[in-house]
Amino acid sequence: MPRYELALILKAMQRPETAAALKRTIEALMDRGAIVRNLENLGQRALPYKMSAHSQQHRKAGYFLVDFYAPTTTIKSIMEHLSRDVDVIRPNVVKHPLTQEVKECGGIVPIPVEEKLYSAKKRK
Amino acid sequence: MAAVIASCGSLGKKLTSCITAAVCLPNPGTRSVLWRRGCSQYKQVTSNEDLLLSQFVSPFTGCIYGRHITGLCGKKQKEITKAIKRAQIMGFMPVTYKDPAYLKDPKVCNIKYRE
Numbered sequence: 001m002p003r004y005e006l007a008l009i010l011k012a013m014q015r016p017e018t019a020a021a022l023k024r025t026i027e028a029l030m031d032r033g034a035i036v037r038n039l040e041n042l043g044q045r046a047l048p049y050k051m052s053a054h055s056q057q058h059r060k061a062g063y064f065l066v067d068f069y070a071p072t073t074t075i076k077s078i079m080e081h082l083s084r085d086v087d088v089i090r091p092n093v094v095k096h097p098l099t100q101e102v103k104e105c106g107g108i109v110p111i112p113v114e115e116k117l118y119s120a121k122k123r124k
Numbered sequence: 125m126a127a128v129i130a131s132c133g134s135l136g137k138k139l140t141s142c143i144t145a146a147v148c149l150p151n152p153g154t155r156s157v158l159w160r161r162g163c164s165q166y167k168q169v170t171s172n173e174d175l176l177l178s179q180f181v182s183p184f185t186g187c188i189y190g191r192h193i194t195g196l197c198g199k200k201q202k203e204i205t206k207a208i209k210r211a212q213i214m215g216f217m218p219v220t221y222k223d224p225a226y227l228k229d230p231k232v233c234n235i236k237y238r239e
Contacts, residue, residue, distance in 0.1 A: 009215050048218035065172070092214045097170040108197045
């Protein structure tokens with residue numbers, strides 16, 4: 001099963017409510033056959049721009065990062081479920097960045113331009 | 125060619141210290157930078173790293189700098205642009221301005237604003 005990362009932005013709430021929302025989310029993930037690997041808290045901070053979700057406007061939110069394994073077919077239902085949740089401002093499922101292979105970049109290679117500017121035909 | 129590289133190296137000391145591949149454009153007609161710092165220092169670009177991505181964004185308007193300013197190669201420029209757009213949509217990075225916490229960062233790009 002491929003590895004995904006859920007960047008979850010939850011409404012700014014008190015601690016017990018946030019805990020309940022997270023528990024709900026992870027249970028929903030596990031119900032759909034996902035295996036949750038890790039949950040990180042990136043802290044509660046001000047949103048970069050005002051966001052409106054479920055007819056409410058938000059300026060502060062709590063950021064959470066869930067990485068999990070899930071079958072590819074269930075991602076759609078996960079996203080639907082999260083969009084219906086009132087406490088979730090913005091859910092985003094991305095392929096986990098650690099699974100992307102790192103390619104060595106050789107920098108900019110200089111191309112000899114003269115070959116392309118002038119045609120190879122023999123001139124008188 | 126070796127002499128050009130040596131002169132590029134002496135000019136390069138003013139800018140950031142991470143210089144891996146100094147590739148010089150042999151054509152003297154181009155107005156652009158004499159050398160490009162190696163973009164291999166940016167190994168993996170994820171959308172969570174605001175610090176790295178904010179360095180390629182203008183502090184006044186929040187627009188992403190072009191290739192002639194960042195000096196990155198084609199692949200890395202594309203990767204960084206995509207990561208910035210993704211971070212902005214996901215709600216990790218502001219769009220119209222640069223996050224004030226990152227204003228004092230060392231300059232990676234070749235842009236010079238009039239004081």
